[in-house]
Amino acid sequence: MNAGMKKYLIVIAVLAIALAMVPFALGFNQYYILLAATSLIFAVFVVAWNIIGGYAGQLDLAPIAYVGVGGIVAAQLLKYYGITPWIGMFIGAGASMLLAAAIGYPTFRFGIKEVWYALLTSSLVVILNNIAHLPQFLGSLDHYLPAKTGWYYLIFPDYQNLYYIIVALLIATILINLKISNSKMGYYLRAIREDELAAEALGIDVRKYKLMALITYAGIMGFSGYLYIVLQGTYSYHTFDSPTSLTIAIMGIIGGLGSIAGAFTSAVFLKTVEEYLRSTIGATIPGLYLLIYGILLIVVGIFKPEGIAALFNWIKKKMGFENRGM
Amino acid sequence: MVKPILQVKNVVKRFGGIIAVNNISFDVREGEIMGLIGPNGAGKTTLFNCITGIYMPEEGKVYFMGEDITGLPPHKIALKGIARTWQKTRPFKKMTVLEAVTVGALLRTSNVDKAMRKAEEVLKFIGFPKEKINALGKDITLMDHKMVDLARAIATEPKLLLLDEVAAGLRPHEMDRLAEVLRKINSEKGITMIVVEHVMRFVMGLSGRIVVMHEGQKIAEGRPEEIANDPKVIEAYLGTKPV
Numbered sequence A: 001m002n003a004g005m006k007k008y009l010i011v012i013a014v015l016a017i018a019l020a021m022v023p024f025a026l027g028f029n030q031y032y033i034l035l036a037a038t039s040l041i042f043a044v045f046v047v048a049w050n051i052i053g054g055y056a057g058q059l060d061l062a063p064i065a066y067v068g069v070g071g072i073v074a075a076q077l078l079k080y081y082g083i084t085p086w087i088g089m090f091i092g093a094g095a096s097m098l099l100a101a102a103i104g105y106p107t108f109r110f111g112i113k114e115v116w117y118a119l120l121t122s123s124l125v126v127i128l129n130n131i132a133h134l135p136q137f138l139g140s141l142d143h144y145l146p147a148k149t150g151w152y153y154l155i156f157p158d159y160q161n162l163y164y165i166i167v168a169l170l171i172a173t174i175l176i177n178l179k180i181s182n183s184k185m186g187y188y189l190r191a192i193r194e195d196e197l198a199a200e201a202l203g204i205d206v207r208k209y210k211l212m213a214l215i216t217y218a219g220i221m222g223f224s225g226y227l228y229i230v231l232q233g234t235y236s237y238h239t240f241d242s243p244t245s246l247t248i249a250i251m252g253i254i255g256g257l258g259s260i261a262g263a264f265t266s267a268v269f270l271k272t273v274e275e276y277l278r279s280t281i282g283a284t285i286p287g288l289y290l291l292i293y294g295i296l297l298i299v300v301g302i303f304k305p306e307g308i309a310a311l312f313n314w315i316k317k318k319m320g321f322e323n324r325g326m
Numbered sequence B: 001m002v003k004p005i006l007q008v009k010n011v012v013k014r015f016g017g018i019i020a021v022n023n024i025s026f027d028v029r030e031g032e033i034m035g036l037i038g039p040n041g042a043g044k045t046t047l048f049n050c051i052t053g054i055y056m057p058e059e060g061k062v063y064f065m066g067e068d069i070t071g072l073p074p075h076k077i078a079l080k081g082i083a084r085t086w087q088k089t090r091p092f093k094k095m096t097v098l099e100a101v102t103v104g105a106l107l108r109t110s111n112v113d114k115a116m117r118k119a120e121e122v123l124k125f126i127g128f129p130k131e132k133i134n135a136l137g138k139d140i141t142l143m144d145h146k147m148v149d150l151a152r153a154i155a156t157e158p159k160l161l162l163l164d165e166v167a168a169g170l171r172p173h174e175m176d177r178l179a180e181v182l183r184k185i186n187s188e189k190g191i192t193m194i195v196v197e198h199v200m201r202f203v204m205g206l207s208g209r210i211v212v213m214h215e216g217q218k219i220a221e222g223r224p225e226e227i228a229n230d231p232k233v234i235e236a237y238l239g240t241k242p243v
Helices: A003-025 A030-055 A063-081 A085-109 A114-133 A160-181 A184-194 A196-201 A206-232 A242-255 A260-281 A288-303 A309-319 B044-051 B074-080 B097-105 B112-125 B142-155 B172-189 B200-206 B224-228 B231-238
Strands: B004-015 B018-029 B033-037 B059-064 B082-084 B160-164 B192-197 B209-214 B217-222
Touching: A003 A030, A003 A160, A030 A063, A030 A160, A030 A184, A030 A206, A030 A242, A030 A260, A063 A085, A063 A114, A063 A206, A063 A242, A085 A114, A085 A206, A114 A242, A160 A184, A160 A206, A160 A260, A184 A196, A184 A206, A184 B097, A184 B112, A196 A206, A196 B074, A242 A260, A242 A288, A260 A288, A260 A309, B004 B044, B004 B192, B018 B044, B018 B059, B018 B192, B018 B209, B018 B217, B033 B044, B033 B172, B033 B200, B044 B160, B044 B192, B074 B082, B082 B142, B097 B112, B097 B142, B112 B142, B112 B172, B142 B160, B142 B172, B172 B192, B172 B200, B192 B200, B200 B224, B209 B224, B209 B231, B217 B224, B217 B231
Parallel strands: B033 B192, B033 B209, B082 B160, B160 B192
Antiparallel strands: B004 B018, B004 B059, B209 B217
């Protein structure tokens, strides 16, 4: 570990403490804590998405597919077999990773990339939505988690505990990102993003590394899925929701591809704005937040393709971090 | 007789009805700098792509250090010890120079710190300006890009280096500097090279032996001064003398 890495760890420690104090700052208002938890689980999604979308540069539009599969597997295991989500979340993550392998292997084998990869992944969400809708699977009904509370179920009468679990998950996700970014895998993924052919000629097994990135990201998504369902309250075929899936990718792009800090800030900021708009004028102008995302995307595209990350790079330079393209 | 490090045997590559590389054979001897020249569209780059695994040759074989490497994927060929640079540079724009070269060095180690030190060493060896190693790929000049491309390739510790029109677009004094660096790489690191080139002055001064391609075929092979006076080569470049 070098000195640069230590600086990042200090920043993460400060972030963890700051996030831990949020419920106090919100005066334990349950509604606000729920909003904060929702923002942070999206931060988990976007930071995890950064692995495939940011480092590897693959425009993956199927994040909710992996969240949904992992979450629903864990929820069903709890509901029908009484298996605690402490185990179910790992099984859910495994299911998402298997799905990712099944999608990624042929996709990368046949060199599907760019627009075609985006189309393929976005249709994955639609396909899963339709499959889940079949009566053999979830049918058209909403499913509820068992009406029980406690650490065994990870369902609580108030939202603080869930909030802290999500903070822990977020910190873990950030650490995984940082670890990847500073490892051989991170360098290789960024090289693949910049120029696949040049990367391959430098001895990089492009297919293998893309698949590793996809599976890692799907694993984190699948693991978080159950917590997402707890926050939502119910699960159904609607869990495979295309706009939500797109939102995660858009947040990642606005944050700046390959930037952990950008991904985090963008998710927290945009999700908070979205929830605020939904609670204030959501009834009169529903879907306004999507319009705002669209405008932001255009603004970022024209003026700052590096996204929010550009701001952090400026701060990092001022604070004396090395320029490492992160 | 020095053992050939690379043997190209009767390689054929077609694109639809066009035969880009037509039955080409030659040997590259260990330690030499071999020039590969020919007019535009002669099939030089296609031949490079056949050697480095980007294209699969339709016929013929490529042997590297006695081993058949025909049809292996590019990353496996790189692992065996063949590196290349690109006619049109392929920079990693959002990575720093040091990071880009580190990517190359990571082929022989998994330790990022070690690879980074190796990258610094290589950049120093080829004389890359130290103050620019933390610049992003998008902020440097063409000459810098050529040097980074070269450093990236050398960092993979190749035994054979294929240079595809490395001097294209450079100013004369930059070319001289580059030729000097290439000679240094060849003599001090013992890396064998194939230099594809258009710029005659550059390739004639650099290589000990030259293979000439024209319309997919090999039309001449020999020392630079023999090549310069070969009527077939002159014809290929300048056309026939009107009678």
